[in-house]
Amino acid sequence: MRLTWMGHSCFLMEEAGYRIAVDPYTGVEGYPELQVTANAVYCSHDHFDHHAVERVHLVQGGTSPFSVKEVPTFHDDRQGALRGNNMVRVFSAGGVRVAHLGDLGHQLTQQQIEAIGAVDGVLVPVGGVYTVDADGARKVCEALAPRWIVPMHYRHSPYGLPNIGGVEEFLRQWPQVHFLPGASFTADGDTQGVIVPQFVAEA
Numbered sequence: 001m002r003l004t005w006m007g008h009s010c011f012l013m014e015e016a017g018y019r020i021a022v023d024p025y026t027g028v029e030g031y032p033e034l035q036v037t038a039n040a041v042y043c044s045h046d047h048f049d050h051h052a053v054e055r056v057h058l059v060q061g062g063t064s065p066f067s068v069k070e071v072p073t074f075h076d077d078r079q080g081a082l083r084g085n086n087m088v089r090v091f092s093a094g095g096v097r098v099a100h101l102g103d104l105g106h107q108l109t110q111q112q113i114e115a116i117g118a119v120d121g122v123l124v125p126v127g128g129v130y131t132v133d134a135d136g137a138r139k140v141c142e143a144l145a146p147r148w149i150v151p152m153h154y155r156h157s158p159y160g161l162p163n164i165g166g167v168e169e170f171l172r173q174w175p176q177v178h179f180l181p182g183a184s185f186t187a188d189g190d191t192q193g194v195i196v197p198q199f200v201a202e203a
Helices: 110-116 134-144
Strands: 002-007 010-015 018-022 036-038 040-042 056-058 067-074 085-093 096-100 121-125 148-152 177-179 184-186 193-196
Touching (some): 010 036, 010 085, 018 085, 067 110, 110 134, 121 134
Antiparallel strands (some): 002 184, 085 096
16 A cells, blocks of 8 residues: 655645545645545545545546545543544554544543454544643554554644644653655655655645
């Protein structure tokens, strides 16, 4: 499975020529307006920075090699009373299972952990304020025990929501961090550690 970080919490997942866009955004400080072509789009919740489906050009045709499992969670630690619901999705293709945690705002219950199941990779928010912070994200990842982790939903000036934290505190808590030269990587049986793609602005 090939993954490309499109900025913020948006990823493009590709397998056998089929493309899925997850959590497309609009109006996030610094980022140019998103433009992505995909066969399908999924959104964890309906906030502007995760639900800009109009920024995705959907193309017809092709049979999806992906299976998608949904696990309901919350956008805050008060059962959704502050910010509503959040959908965790597990995308499986090519022998790889990846959990996109959306704007998870709390620690997972044992029931949710079991529902998510064994995963190879986790895409986890780390910026705090609207989601779990660096410490909370680490605990979530430890509970899910993936082989690899990609942080998302953080401020990296000039990009990102102005009042959330950066990625540095999260990275300090892991012994193995890989900074990629670009936005994309291919996940396979050898992928491990914390992976930090680089946002590539449009020319």
